Amino acid sequence: MSRDQVDAALERAFSSEELGRWRSSLGMSVEDGVLTVRFPHMYFADWFASHARERFEAALKGTGLALAYECRDGSRSRIVREARPASDELPFGSEFIFDNFLVNTKNYFPLASAQEVAQSSHAPYNPFVLCGESGSGKSFLLRAIANVKSENGRDGIHVAGVNDLHELFSSRPDARKYLMSMNFLAVDDLQEIERYPYLQGELLALFDHFHLHRKQMVFACSGKVAGLSFLTTKLKSRLEWGLTVTLKIPDLDIRTQYVQSRCRERRLDLPKDRILLLAQRFPDLRNLEGCLLKLWAYRELVHDHISDEEFDNILNYLDDRSVTSLSVDQIIDAVCAQFDLSPGEILSAGRRHELVFARQVAMFLCRKHLGLSFPELGRAFGGRDHSTALYSCRKIQQLQRDDKSIKSMLQAMTEKCLAMNEKSPV
Incomplete structure (x- = not known):
């Protein structure tokens, strides 16, 4: 496969605006069946892994190419990830597995319920609805369920946000028929359906089909379904047919575990007092992840050891909404x-x-x-x-x-x- 064919595959998967944001920063070459992607620095590599890699690899499935990622910082060159076929990756994000979900007594029931939904073949809780505030782990569990369901192949599994559903129905006249052919449907950010009222009717039709054929549906929603006043009575009642669980915002214990886990993954050596300070200062895991990413990038690009003054300066420049x-x-x-x-x-x-x-x-x-x-x-x-x-x-x-x-x-x-x-x- 040539570079031009790779570019064509990416143009089918990403909009020109999306490609314009990062495509020129990537170096790519094809040799002996391996597509090597080179990043200018580790900070960009980590951003790419979080925001674009999943769709990037999905776009290149079926090409026969293995993928390798490298990063070059100054005179140093390092392997970010060994070459492997994209098909070896979990289709909905390798990080989204139940073993990676941090659990304590406050969120054990949602986790156990999600695992039951993932492992069952007869849709015991249909639909399964994950509720909670932003950053509570709804999307994580939704994708972890989808990854388990995909163990025998991705065919028949559809995971999308409401905005993705809108794009699907706008671009495919047979969108409803296509979704009804699936064996598993997961919809994230259900609260966004307020922007597309016509999708409520489409979801009603999908509900009836999936429920009748005992095919699993999973939804994730910010807040509580009862609080979505714009939902029609019929759609709200169908959402209440199954099991609804509510995830709590990660408490200090979970956030401390999260910092420790991410530090181990990135080999970022932080003393206990800094770990505790980060966990206390950032209640939102997304903000916490952004802070850890900045600390890790500073260590990679500037200095191996982060002094107390540098640590304080990094925190002070962050958008600290937690306080x-x-x-x-x-x-x-x-x-x-x-x-x-x-x-x-x-x-x-x-x-x-x-x-x-x-x-x-x-x-x-x-x-x-x-x-x-x-x-x-x-x-x-x-x-x-x-x-x-x-x-x-x-x-x-x-x-x-x-x-x-x-x-x-x-x-x-x-x-x-x-x-x-x-x-x-x-």
């Missing part, structure tokens, strides 16, 4: 509890040494976790000048570098603030 519900008052309350002071004393003009130090700590934490400017900090702390806030933050930054006990105290204060944030309604 948006924190307030200045909450941080001041936490500092007051630590130093046995009152908020009035912190905000007063008092100049006692312990009072000044506590005030500087509070300013530093507000700057770190709320991203306040120095003028904003000054106003929040009794109308002080911005230069006072600047001096306070620099003073505490320097002290934590020089004194391990102060660094430990600031770490404990950070954990208290993040714990308060987790309990606060967003």
Whole structure:
């Protein structure tokens, strides 16, 4: 197969806009039945693995080519993945297997139910509906079920988001007949059907067919089905025919397991205190994954060892949505509890040494976790000048570098603030 034929296969699978975003960054060559894909750096390789590789490999199935991935960083060249036929990969993402799903008592029932659906040949729970907030693992379990179902081949299995269904019905007059020929249908992001009202009628027809022939249907939905007011009564009642499970947002235990697991996979050596800080700071696994990816890329591309200052800088530049519900008052309350002071004393003009130090700590934490400017900090702390806030933050930054006990105290204060944030309604 020639390069031109590879490009043609990719153009059938991706839009020109999608290809325009990353195609020019890939180096590709075909030799002895192996298509070698070369990435400019590991950061891009990891992005590609998460966002494009599955469809890339699906587009090249049946070509007879094995795929190899390489990355070149400066003068170094390394194998990202050994050459293997694309058909050896799990069709719906190799990472989506039940063994990789982090479980504790809070999400054991959804996992056990998903495994039962995956392993059963007679559709005991039909439809099977996975509900939960964004980042709770719905899409993971949906794809893990599909991967188990595909063990005897991908034929007869269709996995799609609602937007994909819309594209299918827009491009194929026989879309309904095609989907009815499937033995397993999984639809992700069901809440998006509000954008395509006509799909509700199509799903009703599919429901009746799949239910009558005892063929499994799986749906994933953000929030709860009962809360989707735009669903027709008929469609909502059919969704309630089967089993609905609700996944909880990953708690601190799950997030800690996740960080440890990803660090092992990427050979990223993080001490326990950093692992705990990351798990506390990022309640959303997607944000947590983005942070880990940035740390890993920094180690690969810049420096093998990430110092404390570099670690803090990387975290501070991230879009940290997990702390948006924190307030200045909450941080001041936490500092007051630590130093046995009152908020009035912190905000007063008092100049006692312990009072000044506590005030500087509070300013530093507000700057770190709320991203306040120095003028904003000054106003929040009794109308002080911005230069006072600047001096306070620099003073505490320097002290934590020089004194391990102060660094430990600031770490404990950070954990208290993040714990308060987790309990606060967003």
